[in-house]
Amino acid sequence: MCGRTVLSLSKEQLQCACSYKSDKTNKYVKAEWLHEHNDGKEYIPSHNIAPTDVTPVLVSANKYRNGAKNEHVLKPMMWGIIPPWHMEDYRTHKLSTNNCRLENIKSSRLYNPILRNGGRCIIVVEGFYEWQTTEKTSKTKQPYYIYMPQEEKIEIDECTTWNNTFEEAEGWKGICLMQIAGLYNVWQNEDKVIYSYSIITMDSNSTLSWLHHRMPAILNTQDQVDAWLDINNVEADMALSYLKPITLLSWHPVSTLVNNSRNKSENCNKKILIDRKKTTQKTLNEWFNKTAKRKSDDNDCSEHKKAKQ
Structure with a gap:
């Protein structure tokens, strides 16, 4: 499963980090930021993002303008899909929609129509937290921070080492972000329009099975990213076939400070030592x-x- 994530980059930094190479100019273009009012909620950089928080999500520009070939845009969305049939206060639907299981998507009354209608997105994060459930003798579950392997001298929990830069010729240099496959939907009633998403999860492989039996569907290659977002040319079943358990990940234990979703500070993902x-x-x-x-x-x-x- 995936219950908390981290994204501390500013809006401008994230646009650079999600840049793509233009087919027209052969240069890197910053991802456009499309604003939406999600009941007044905006993206706030945080080291402890929880469900119902709003974060930027990467989607195909084809959804919003015709002829936008291979272009990606960022849209702020709320974590936790609101069922389209729920017409009352969006906070009262009482369904657990933070994660959706890969093996159940095609049989789901909620997720299958969204998948078929092109509601594929990528949740861009610096990493996510997971609590160890495989250690049965421990009274408290130890939280871990999981993230992509970084270049030499870059410490994921120390932003002063990231050296983030962007150039049109070479694109984004600096911290390596994690891209997680997800589904999103647009919900609306008489006076609100809210974009919301769910993170796709799958059975853990040997990389993370020591920690938890589920893991997010992390996209590790550009081919996976392009296929997942190309809703015009890659049909739903083919897109699902691109989702495979990732093998190259990094992690470290963190303080139980992260257990409380109100704690948002940079201390949440700091590495701690466990003296077993x-x-x-x-x-x-x-x-x-x-x-x-x-x-x-x-x-x-x-x-x-x-x-x-």
């Missing part, structure tokens, strides 16, 4: 202390019995 040896030793010490205490209590009882005799 110390934890084990502490457990052993506690065991020996308890054993020693039991022996002491037994001796006290024996002395008490002798005194009574």
Whole structure:
């Protein structure tokens, strides 16, 4: 699954990071930013993005203007698709739509029509958080930050090392963003229009199965990105075939500060050290202390019995 993401780049930086090579000029063009009013919510850079937050999502420009070949645009959308049949307050539909399972999309009353109508998008993030569910002995689930491998000297949790630049000849240089396949829909009632999306998830492979049994559908190549967004030439079933579990990922443990979605600061994705040896030793010490205490209590009882005799 995927329940929290990170995107701290500004609007202008993200337009550069999502640039594409123009077929007309052979130069890199910044992705256009298309504004929409999502009930007054706007994109706010954050180190702890939660469902119902608004984030920029990459979509094909063909949806908004004819003849826009291989052009991509960014649109702010709310995380968590609003079912099109829900006509009351959009916050009261009570369905869990933050993630959609890849294996269930074609049989879904909600997701299959959206897929068939070209509602394919890419959620652009710096990384996402996942809580370890495979460690059954731990009382608390350890959160991890998962992200794409970075160039040498770039530290994902230290923005001063990113050296982000953009040039028309070479495009974006700097932090390597993660691109996750998703579905989006436009919901509206009498007075609101809201764009909302769901992240597609799949069974984890050996890369992340130690952490969690589900993982997002991450697009790792330009061919995957182009095919997923090319709604005019790549039909739905073919597009789904491009979604494969990724093998090259990086991660590190983070503080439980991220557990609270109200915590949005840069401290959320900072790397922490987990001293497992110390934890084990502490457990052993506690065991020996308890054993020693039991022996002491037994001796006290024996002395008490002798005194009574």
